[in-house]
Amino acid sequence: MKPVKVGLLGLGTVGTGVVRIVEGHQEDLQSQVGSPIVIEKVLVQNKSKSRSLTIDAEKLTEDPWDIIHNPNIDVIVEVMGGIEGTKGYILEALAHGKHVVTANKDLMALHGPEILRKAQEHGCDVLYEASVAGGIPIIRTLIEGFSSDRITKIMGIVNGTTNYILTKMSQEGADYAEVLKEAQALGYAEADPTSDVEGLDAARKMTILSTLGFRANVALEDVDVKGISSVSREDIQYAKRLGYEVKLLGIAERQDDYISVSVQPTMVKQSHPIASVNGVFNAVYVYGEAVGETMFYGPGAGELPTATSVVADLVAVVKNLKLGVNGKQELLSYKEKKLKTDEQIAAKYFMLLHVEDRAGVLARITQAFADCEVSLGSVLQQPNSSDQIAEIIIITHDASKASIGKVLQSFGSMEVVKSVKSVYRVEG
Amino acid sequence: MKPVKVGLLGLGTVGTGVVRIVEGHQEDLQSQVGSPIVIEKVLVQNKSKSRSLTIDAEKLTEDPWDIIHNPNIDVIVEVMGGIEGTKGYILEALAHGKHVVTANKDLMALHGPEILRKAQEHGCDVLYEASVAGGIPIIRTLIEGFSSDRITKIMGIVNGTTNYILTKMSQEGADYAEVLKEAQALGYAEADPTSDVEGLDAARKMTILSTLGFRANVALEDVDVKGISSVSREDIQYAKRLGYEVKLLGIAERQDDYISVSVQPTMVKQSHPIASVNGVFNAVYVYGEAVGETMFYGPGAGELPTATSVVADLVAVVKNLKLGVNGKQELLSYKEKKLKTDEQIAAKYFMLLHVEDRAGVLARITQAFADCEVSLGSVLQQPNSSDQIAEIIIITHDASKASIGKVLQSFGSMEVVKSVKSVYRVEG
Structure with a gap:
């Protein structure tokens, strides 16, 4: 099979790792996909900048369109970051039938659905394993x-x-x-x-x-x-x-x-x-x-771990190329999104309160929880180093986010509550 | 797309889980693969046995060939276990163009390469995610x-x-x-x-x-x-x-x-x-x-976790069916196997020895390690509850398995070594 040609957008930390892995593991990659994988062109900001990596100067370009409109390039690997401009490059690359591998979480979080739809329209793959948790697949x-x-x-x-x-x-x-x-x-x-x-x-x-x-x-x-x-x-x-x-x-x-x-x-x-x-x-x-x-x-990050995920995606694209099945992945978001309200979101909470150190205060505090229908898992009261202030540490049972909000609001109008020092969700 | 028909070999713990997931998650599965997945026939040992699962009695059979030679069945899911007999069923199923999902670690460990080659010859998938570590993909x-x-x-x-x-x-x-x-x-x-x-x-x-x-x-x-x-x-x-x-x-x-x-x-x-x-x-x-x-x-095990992996494999087979690319996975074992000798296998070791409790013994013990070129990371000598016996606890630096063998052998002929109570490889 003829070589698969890759255009790399960006030669920062992850881009450098991609070049190192594609070149260093070439033999293993070929054994898996049946054809050489060649980095054909690399977009950089400044061609004359000195780099830790030895790369053929002719492969470098400062013009993204050299890559995106290059008829020899099969796959774009986007590791330059950025949102709007980068999105434009990716959509244009898809329109030109190029497959895309990206490590760009910002882009996928904001425009993932649009990009994936566009990829499907043009029969292209878009893979983004490296966008979350670096080396973890x-x-x-x-x-x-x-x-x-x-x-x-x-x-x-x-x-x-x-x-x-x-x-x-x-x-x-x-x-x-x-x-x-x-x-x-x-x-x-x-x-x-x-x-x-x-x-x-x-x-x-x-x-x-x-x-x-x-x-x-x-x-x-x-x-x-x-x-x-x-x-x-x-x-x-x-x-x-x-x-x-x-x-x-x-x-x-x-x-x-x-x-x-x-x-x-x-x-x-x-x-x-x-x-x-x-x-x-x-x-x-x-x-x-x-x-x-x-x-x-x-x-979760780093040159080679993140590049491992990028190149694994590249291998997947090349396998699909070989089988002629790029862009055939179903869109997975087939469910309607229904968000929970604050009344439906339930969790345990930790609270640390500073209160007046006198009789009856704990009763009033615990009553405030009861009034908002929040039941308590554990309560600890202890004197604070400063006089006349006691610390109360509370861990609730599962309570709705809305109820916890009400409890906190009620503390605002209780004179005995000097301050709510901290509130944390609790898991496990 | 027309329904994909599955023949299930075995209705034990994992088989029951497979039926539950395929039936219980049918809507989600269809959304992903674009066609219904139907359990067409199930091989059991005894049709009249009572079960925790409600299943159409007509689907049950005690004859494996009812499934393996059944022209309506696209995919065999093997969760019956066993080695030689089961291998025969799977090879025959592949020869009939049926794809195979198996949870059978014994079979894949012993006959994996043969089965995968046969699958490739017949353009069939063989997937076996559930054979190792149950629900972990x-x-x-x-x-x-x-x-x-x-x-x-x-x-x-x-x-x-x-x-x-x-x-x-x-x-x-x-x-x-x-x-x-x-x-x-x-x-x-x-x-x-x-x-x-x-x-x-x-x-x-x-x-x-x-x-x-x-x-x-x-x-x-x-x-x-x-x-x-x-x-x-x-x-x-x-x-x-x-x-x-x-x-x-x-x-x-x-x-x-x-x-x-x-x-x-x-x-x-x-x-x-x-x-x-x-x-x-x-x-x-x-x-x-x-x-x-x-x-x-x-x-690592259990009805539903293991069945999760089996059904994920089934989904992969059905996606391949839809794309017409079953059996196109490269055989991955493209490297020649070269095994390390005992001289090449290096690790740290822990040893607990019982030795005579008298002067010079520790020196002799540590000399025995030195003679075999094993260097020591830590050594602790302490009296044992019984008289005249001391305990020596040693953790070595990286040493070859062969050298550790020699050390142990030399202890056999040393009168001061009463016994080697335990030897463990050490990691981390």
Whole structure:
């Protein structure tokens, strides 16, 4: 079979990894797909920039259309990032009958359904394994491995930066600001860390995972997002004392076809498999009606792990080329999206309150929960170091998000409640 | 598209699960594959036996040829177990152009290459996701997810019975015999537990995983097997004190295309992700040159988890039918199998020795290691409760299996060595 020619959009970290794997593993790849895979052209911002990688200068181009309109190119590998401009390139490439492999979570979270429809119209493949959880083949697992099952819950540690920060805070008793600075110095966090620490990156990945897991087009704005910037060292110490770790979890749930998707710092029971996923590692926990509990663990980012997923997608495209079956994948989002209301979203919650340290206060607090029909799993009152303030730690039984909101609102008008120090969802 | 008709060989635990999922999830399955999937005939041993499942009596047959030679049947799902007879049925079914989904690890470990070749000759699919680690989609992960990578190590907890026993022994300080009896009472271990506890079941699964991971036909007899029946409560306590758990691990390794595959009770560092896989759960840890560390966790057995994998394979066959591309999967074992010699297999080892408690003994023992070129990571000597016996606990650095054999041999002729109480491979 004649060589399959690839146009690479972007030669940053992941792009470099793609070139290394395609060239370094050429023999193995050929044995699997029956034809050579050749990187034909590479889009870069600056052709004369010096690089860690040796690459034929003639392959480099600064003009995307050199690749997108190049009749010799069969497959576009998009690892340049960006949203609107990149979307334009991809749609144009599909219109020219080119298959697309992308690692772009932002693009797929925002425009996935449109891009996949366009691909189907033109008989092209669009694969995006690398867009979520780097080296973990979670997208094929949801599409193929669990095609037979009904998934009811997906919980993901899908952002390495925040998991690194929370792990350090937990293991070393360090402060958020301090660890963030360290993560930035090590290159684990960006100079502007907002997208990671405020949960936006995780929300994009959960949009993709929940769309696949629940077979309905979940949109980014359906995801309720809270980041980790308000997680304190004290919160983590409290959690640990109670047998929990604080993790930034994406949680997607389905009951009777009603779904909810959120990202928030969550207290996870230490015995839960996802609680011990540390550092920059990612993990996705999937619960299926038939299969039960499963978890998939691995590196969430990095040159070679992410490139592993990109090139695995490329292999899949080339196998389809050989069989002449590109673009034949069914669109999976065949279900109507129905979102849960706040009354339907149920979870356990942890609360830490500072209250006046006098008789009858605990009774009033617990009555406030009862009034909102929230029942309590455990209650601990202890004196605070400062005078006249007591700490109350509460873990509720399953309660609706709406009820918890009402409880918090009622605290606002109770003079004995000095402050609600923290509120966490609890899992496991 | 017209209905796809399935012949089911076997209506035991997994077969029952297959019927439940195919019938219960019919609507979802149809949405994905575009046609109904119908269980047309079911082979049972006794048609008149009472069952937990309601199934049309006309679908039941006691004659396998009713299914295998049935021109209406497109796909055979084999969940009856057995080796030689079953192999005959499957080969005959393939010769009649029927695709096969099987959960039969014994068959695939022993006759996988022959069956896959036959399938290719006849343009048929043979899929066997359920044969290893029940509900974990590890086979597709090795074939597709890591198609781009070079896997260098696979470690598996792939037998739930032994993991249940070792977990109980570790958590409750119980004896092997006692826990085995309890596991039998709970149905986690069979009346004759040999295949599980002696590591044979795990060896079969490792044969399949290493064949896929290393792209070379590993045979069952290539696997070096040791079971858990000699693991004592004391060994586990020693391990825990040193920060390890004892797990029955299948370990497949590759270096420079030389491979080794083994199954043995192994001391695993508690910080390694596979150390905390407990009870009847399974996990497969995969290390790839590019991707690095990954792990896949889930239920290793059970009616619905195993049936989830069977039906996912069935979905894949039906998708291929729709595209007309069955039997087009490349045979993956394109590499020549080269096995490591005992000189090439390197690992760390734990040893517990009982020696005479007198001056100079430790020097002689450590000299014995040095003579065989085994260097030591840690050495601990402590008095034993009985007089005149000291315990020596040694953890070696990486040493060849051959050298460790020589050390043990030399102990045989040393009068000061009263006994080698235990030897374990060490990981993590």
